[in-house]
Amino acid sequence: xxxxxxxxxxxxxxxxxxxxxxxxxxxxxxxxxxxxxxxxxxxxxxxxxxxxxxxxxxxxxxxxxxxxxxxxxxxxxxxxxxxxxxxxxxxxxxxxxxxxxxxxxxxxxxxxxxxxxxxxxxxxxxxxxxxxxxxxxxxxxxxxxxxxxxxxxxxxxxxxxxxxxxxxxxxxxxxxxxxxxxxxxxxxxxxxxxxxxxxxxxxxxxxxxxxxxxxxxxxxxxxxxxxxxxxxxxxxxxxxxxxxxxxxxxxxxxxxxxxxxxxxxxxxxxxxxxxxxxxxxxxxxxxxxxxxxxxxxxxxxxxxxxxxxxxxxxxxxxxxxxxxxxxxxxxxxxxxxxxxxxxxxxxxxxxxxxxxxxxxxxxxxxxxxxxxxxxxxxxxxxxxxxxxxxxxxxxxxxxxxxxxxxxxxxxxxxxxxxxxxxxxxxxxxxxxxxxxxxxxxxxxxxxxxxxxx
Amino acid sequence: xxxxxxxxxxxxxxxxxxxxxxxxxxxxxxxxxxxxxxxxxxxxxxxxxxxxxxxxxxxxxxxxxxxxxxxxxxxxxxxxxxxxxxxxxxxxxxxxxxxxxxxxxxxxxxxxxxxxxxxxxxxxxxxxxxxxxxxxxxxxxxxxxxxxxxxxxxxxxxxxxxxxxxxxxxxxxxxxxxxxxxxxxxxxxxxxxxxxxxxxxxxxxxxxxxxxxxxxxxxxxxxxxxxxxxxxxxxxxxxxxxxxxxxxxxxxxxxxxxxxxxxxxxxxxxxxxxxxxxxxxxxxxxxxxxxxxxxxxxxxxxxxxxxxxxxxxxxxxxxxxxxxxxxxxxxxxxxxxxxxxxxxxxxxxxxxxxxxxxxxxxxxxxxxxxxxxxxxxxxxxxxxxxxxxxxxxxxxxxxxxxxxxxxxxxxxxxxxxxxxxxxxxxxxxxxxxxxxxxxxxxxxxxxxxxxxx
Numbered sequence: 055x056x057x058x059x060x061x062x063x064x065x066x067x068x069x070x071x072x073x074x075x076x077x078x079x080x081x082x083x084x085x086x087x088x089x090x091x092x093x094x095x096x097x098x099x100x101x102x103x104x105x106x107x108x109x110x111x112x113x114x115x116x117x118x119x120x121x122x123x124x125x126x127x128x129x130x131x132x133x134x135x136x137x138x139x140x141x142x143x144x145x146x147x148x149x150x151x152x153x154x155x156x157x158x159x160x161x162x163x164x165x166x167x168x169x170x171x172x173x174x175x176x177x178x179x180x181x182x183x184x185x186x187x188x189x190x191x192x193x194x195x196x197x198x199x200x201x202x203x204x205x206x207x208x209x210x211x212x213x214x215x216x217x218x219x220x221x222x223x224x225x226x227x228x229x230x231x232x233x234x235x236x237x238x239x240x241x242x243x244x245x246x247x248x249x250x251x252x253x254x255x256x257x258x259x260x261x262x263x264x265x266x267x268x269x270x271x272x273x274x275x276x277x278x279x280x281x282x283x284x285x286x287x288x289x290x291x292x293x294x295x296x297x298x299x300x301x302x303x304x305x306x307x308x309x310x311x312x313x314x315x316x317x318x319x320x321x322x323x324x325x326x327x328x329x330x331x332x333x334x335x336x337x338x339x340x341x342x343x344x345x346x347x348x349x350x351x352x353x354x355x356x357x358x359x360x361x362x363x364x365x366x367x368x369x370x371x372x373x374x375x376x377x378x379x380x381x382x383x384x385x386x387x388x389x390x391x392x393x394x395x396x397x398x399x400x401x402x403x404x405x406x407x408x409x410x411x412x413x414x415x416x417x418x419x420x421x422x423x424x425x426x427x428x429x430x431x432x433x434x435x436x437x438x439x440x441x442x443x444x445x446x447x448x449x450x451x452x453x454x455x456x457x458x459x460x461x462x463x464x465x466x467x468x469x470x471x472x473x474x475x476x477x478x479x480x481x482x483x484x485x486x487x488x489x490x491x492x493x494x495x496x497x498x499x500x501x502x503x504x505x506x507x
Numbered sequence: 508x509x510x511x512x513x514x515x516x517x518x519x520x521x522x523x524x525x526x527x528x529x530x531x532x533x534x535x536x537x538x539x540x541x542x543x544x545x546x547x548x549x550x551x552x553x554x555x556x557x558x559x560x561x562x563x564x565x566x567x568x569x570x571x572x573x574x575x576x577x578x579x580x581x582x583x584x585x586x587x588x589x590x591x592x593x594x595x596x597x598x599x600x601x602x603x604x605x606x607x608x609x610x611x612x613x614x615x616x617x618x619x620x621x622x623x624x625x626x627x628x629x630x631x632x633x634x635x636x637x638x639x640x641x642x643x644x645x646x647x648x649x650x651x652x653x654x655x656x657x658x659x660x661x662x663x664x665x666x667x668x669x670x671x672x673x674x675x676x677x678x679x680x681x682x683x684x685x686x687x688x689x690x691x692x693x694x695x696x697x698x699x700x701x702x703x704x705x706x707x708x709x710x711x712x713x714x715x716x717x718x719x720x721x722x723x724x725x726x727x728x729x730x731x732x733x734x735x736x737x738x739x740x741x742x743x744x745x746x747x748x749x750x751x752x753x754x755x756x757x758x759x760x761x762x763x764x765x766x767x768x769x770x771x772x773x774x775x776x777x778x779x780x781x782x783x784x785x786x787x788x789x790x791x792x793x794x795x796x797x798x799x800x801x802x803x804x805x806x807x808x809x810x811x812x813x814x815x816x817x818x819x820x821x822x823x824x825x826x827x828x829x830x831x832x833x834x835x836x837x838x839x840x841x842x843x844x845x846x847x848x849x850x851x852x853x854x855x856x857x858x859x860x861x862x863x864x865x866x867x868x869x870x871x872x873x874x875x876x877x878x879x880x881x882x883x884x885x886x887x888x889x890x891x892x893x894x895x896x897x898x899x900x901x902x903x904x905x906x907x908x909x910x911x912x913x914x915x916x917x918x919x920x921x922x923x924x925x926x927x928x929x930x931x932x933x934x935x936x937x938x939x940x941x942x943x944x945x946x947x948x949x950x951x952x953x954x955x956x957x958x959x960x
Contacts, residue, residue, distance in 0.1 A: 055577070055578075055580055055581045056515070056580070057515060057580060057581075059512060059514065059515075061512065062509070062510060062512075124508070125508075125884075127508055127509070127510060128508045128510075128588075128883070128884050128885075129884075135581075139655075157610065159880075159884030159885045159886070161923070198884055201880070201881040201882075202592075202881075202882075202884070220926075220927075220930070221923075221926040221927070224926035224927070224929050224930045224933075225886060225926060227929070227930070227933050228877060228880050228881075228886055228926070228929050228933065229880060229881060230881055424681060427612075427654070427681050427682060428654040428655075428681075428682060428683055429654075429655070430581070431578075431581050431582075431612030431651055431655070432581075432612045433612070433678060433681055468923075470614070470674075470921075470923040470924065471923065473673075473674040473677035473678060473681070474673075474674070474677070476677050476680070476681050477673070477677045477680070480677075480680050480681065
């Protein structure tokens with residue numbers, strides 16, 4: 055394996071904001087009740103001012119605060135690696151590179167935005183942030199960030215995960231956060247659900263409702279979101295900015311950039327700095343591939359429409375590719391990819407043909423993850439293995455045509471907390487889940503009336 | 508946090524062998540039955556020839572094969588980090604550095620020796636290696652190495668761990684190894700134990716017996732050991748060699764080097780390159796501190812005597828500090844530190860006063876691990892937290908005297924598979940275990956009659 059390492063001095067000083075470079079202006083967010091364009095002040099009770107400004111900023115480059123860069127240095131710049139053993143195993147003329155975000159203390163790319171979000175909250179005097187988490191990647195990243203800035207963190211964790219995945223919960227506790235199984239008795243939203251079903255396993259939508267209600271009920275408290283919105287994507291561009299510089303060191307440039315898509319911030323964070331080169335005309339031929347699970351096929355089978363980010367319909371209406379905010383994805387092991395919508399910027403580029411999308415079944419994804427572990431050593435997250443699957447497809451296509459092709463995929467996290475899933479795969483017990491058309495149509499029929507795009 | 512990063516070109520090309528530099532010749536190993544000095548050929552059925560040569564080599568520098576360096580590059584050179592947030596939290600004038608081995612695919616320093624051991628086996632036509640594992644760090648490192656060289660790996664895993672710690676077993680399976688709960692029906696040693704006690708939880712000693720018997724019974728099979736012996740320590744010196752170079756980059760040099768001690772290879776791998784500077788007279792004032800658990804106090808309360816490396820008495824008699832091969836350590840969470848003896852080279856230096864030793868209770872160790880996580884982000888292995896505890900003691904002593912002191916400790920692995928232990932600590936359920944003198948004396952009374960040193 056060959057690694058391309060940047061010095062700490064080469065850690066980016068600015069994030070890249072794609073908003074001013076989009077081929078067409080992003081459709082506005084809408085107020086969830088009035089359907090009027092959302093005003094920045096509508097978010098003031100939920101997010102700190104600096105984050106709201108970033109959400110709507112027309113500036114191409116936004117400075118990364120030194121205090122944030124100082125913490126990024128714990129694990130950044132992250133390595134860009136050439137997977138030459140995998141190339142040999144595939145017998146392909148293609149070159150496969152991966153950008154490895156699993157080296158962060160929380161084990162994924164999530165701290166890239168958790169750190170600045172908590173930093174801005176702390177700077178504005180916020181004493182506590184609330185959030186939701188499913189499998190726990192985002193909750194642990196926010197807990198880690200909170201511990202460094204002395205900001206309390208309250209996590210509403212989907213009850214099914216809370217009970218089945220105790221170790222990410224332990225991780226949050228180790229960093230000093232409080233973690234509640236959702237639905238909980240702490241909020242009206244939680245109590246309402248429990249009154250109907252005392253055994254409710256919870257959902258991301260319910261957990262968001264609880265976290266939002268908790269934040270709105272306390273002046274010193276704000277809410278933090280782990281994906282989809284512009285400011286989250288902005289913070290994640292540190293990944294792609296580093297990768298672009300590392301390709302200069304390698305004397306190479308990707309022909310195709312591949313990332314997995316849950317809410318879209320991991321994909322966009324890696325891809326957008328390269329997308330900038332395509333949009334500027336400097337690298338017009340670069341392709342971009344978004345890899346998603348067949349169990350939650352937002353880009354490949356969803357509608358491009360206004361939809362809520364949460365199941366309860368509390369958040370602003372976002373212009374996105376969605377399978378419907380009421381969609382209940384199957385219990386696949388790539389928990390980070392079970393979100394019903396995607397980042398508006400990414401969806402706008404997908405709509406204009408700049409991004410291809412592919413959906414994969416989880417058995418093919420785990421087969422690649424195991425092959426990767428046996429050739430490249432690292433045991434990776436099932437989410438990241440979707441991007442790997444896309445990379446292998448590209449490498450095999452290049453072999454077919456005998457063509458050199460430089461492939462970059464995002465390895466967004468390690469799989470140390472996913473070994474029960476590897477076990478299931480190795481025991482032949484993993485199921486595939488392609489969504490029946492009727493289920494998809496039922497979920498899409500409940501889209502808000504703000505309209506399709 | 509400040510990191511000191513080496514380029515891949517700076518990855519060491521040779522390991523450092525301390526044997527020729529010891530202040531007095533190492534007492535010879537003895538044959539387990541005859542008590543005569545062990546001959547290299549006595550190990551031929553167990554270890555590959557190249558490894559046996561390294562075990563007894565008088566050469567100070569031994570080349571690292573290019574194929575091994577190529578795999579080391581997956582995660583090496585590993586970072587040297589300055590824990591400046593922890594320094595601030597302690598309000599100490601001391602500087603605290605740590606060398607971070609948790610970045611390897613198996614999550615610890617163990618692959619540093621697993622890779623060359625499997626490489627030499629493969630080069631000599633060995634098709635399969637067997638080993639024992641307790642909590643699973645060593646077994647997973649060897650499984651990882653086996654997957655890269657197409658050498659089959661058979662792991663005998665202590666049954667209690669096999670059942671209670673399924674995720675390291677999953678890791679070994681992911682890398683393609685076969686893993687058996689020990690005692691098993693596969694060997695005479697295992698069957699003998701099961702005949703007496705069908706519910707036996709197993710022990711490291713029994714697992715070694717099974718792995719050795721399996722290797723001896725098959726011509727194409729050898730045994731691999733994860734610590735204590737000279738060749739293992741040799742391979743681990745890549746850690747200290749990198750660290751010494753990284754201190755040059757930092758313009759600094761440690762006043763004290765601290766490592767945790769199970770079998771001693773992690774400590775020695777970090778310390779011996781610095782010890783060479785002390786032995787040569789170039790850095791005569793450097794101190795070395797070995798941190799061990801009170802539950803298995805080999806250096807602080809053991810005897811310096813000949814003892815077997817395994818409970819069944821199959822291995823050669825090693826001149827070491829030991830609490831007796833029949834000693835049953837309490838079930839502390841730092842499973843990697845529950846070995847009854849230590850590396851002979853390390854023990855010789857300890858005996859001559861070059862190495863200080865301290866024993867810690869596990870609650871104080873976990874308290875440091877949690878403080879570290881909340882200031883430096885990383886959730887570390889309980890084993891490594893013993894070294895951290897030693898480093899914090901040194902930093903607080905420096906604060907007491909107002910003295911600058913440069914501290915280096917070995918962070919040998921991450922704690923992603925130890926979160927149940929963190930849970931117990933945070934819930935106040937962790938117990939301390941200081942060994943009663945009577946238990947220690949009983950174990951020491953069973954030392955072989957080859958004598959004290």
